[in-house]
Amino acid sequence: MSGSVEGFRVEISRGRCLKDPTKVMIEAFYPEGFGDSVEMLALILPPLKARYSRQNRCTTIINEGRLIGVYSDGRILFCAKDMDEIRSILKYVRNLLEEASRLVREKGPPRVEDVEAYGRISVFKLYDYLPKTNCGLCGYSTCIAFATKVLQGEAKLKDCSLLSIYEWKHLVIKLEKDFNTTILKSLGWFA
Numbered sequence: 001m002s003g004s005v006e007g008f009r010v011e012i013s014r015g016r017c018l019k020d021p022t023k024v025m026i027e028a029f030y031p032e033g034f035g036d037s038v039e040m041l042a043l044i045l046p047p048l049k050a051r052y053s054r055q056n057r058c059t060t061i062i063n064e065g066r067l068i069g070v071y072s073d074g075r076i077l078f079c080a081k082d083m084d085e086i087r088s089i090l091k092y093v094r095n096l097l098e099e100a101s102r103l104v105r106e107k108g109p110p111r112v113e114d115v116e117a118y119g120r121i122s123v124f125k126l127y128d129y130l131p132k133t134n135c136g137l138c139g140y141s142t143c144i145a146f147a148t149k150v151l152q153g154e155a156k157l158k159d160c161s162l163l164s165i166y167e168w169k170h171l172v173i174k175l176e177k178d179f180n181t182t183i184l185k186s187l188g189w190f191a
């Protein structure tokens with residue numbers, strides 16, 4: 001079965017989703033392709049919610065336990081149970097792609113090396129930029145727990161209030177030197 005949903009041509013296969021057999025595999029297609037927006041897509045999401053593959057020119061988004069593959073040639077692959085779910089997923093991906101495309105127009109395409117480095121930011125790497133006092137002011141009992149939530153997109157880096165104190169300015173200088181503005185925005189360092 002095929003049709004048009006949210007501006008995409010959608011093919012609903014008979015193949016069952018391997019992870020959840022109540023769902024079927026969906027292939028949506030945008031004939032013009034997504035070009036460099038696919039790399040930018042990986043930069044605007046938290047590192048634990050998206051992974052870029054240089055080999056496949058694909059960003060895999062992890063959303064509510066579901067994997068959504070977005071390819072530069074215009075394909076979007078995911079599993080869904082009905083049309084409402086298909087529509088909702090495609091609307092979510094389309095909004096992300098519009099934001100990614102706007103950033104590519106404004107800033108130019110991101111370097112693949114930067115996208116891959118962003119995807120490799122680990123909890124321990126981010127921890128290096130935190131004061132490591134485990135003061136709990138951010139709402140998490142340890143800096144490690146806070147770093148994990150930031151990488152999952154469930155907390156914002158600016159919520160570590162100690163980073164605004166002069167004593168920790170050297171960490172802010174390092175942070176702003178090591179990461180570009182798109183990455184800092186994705187980590188919640190600024191709006």
Ligand code: SF4
Pocket residue numbers: 130131132133134135136137138139140141142143146147159160161162163
């Ligand atoms: S506010 Fe900052 S220093 Fe305090 S626990 Fe949270 S991350 Fe660590």
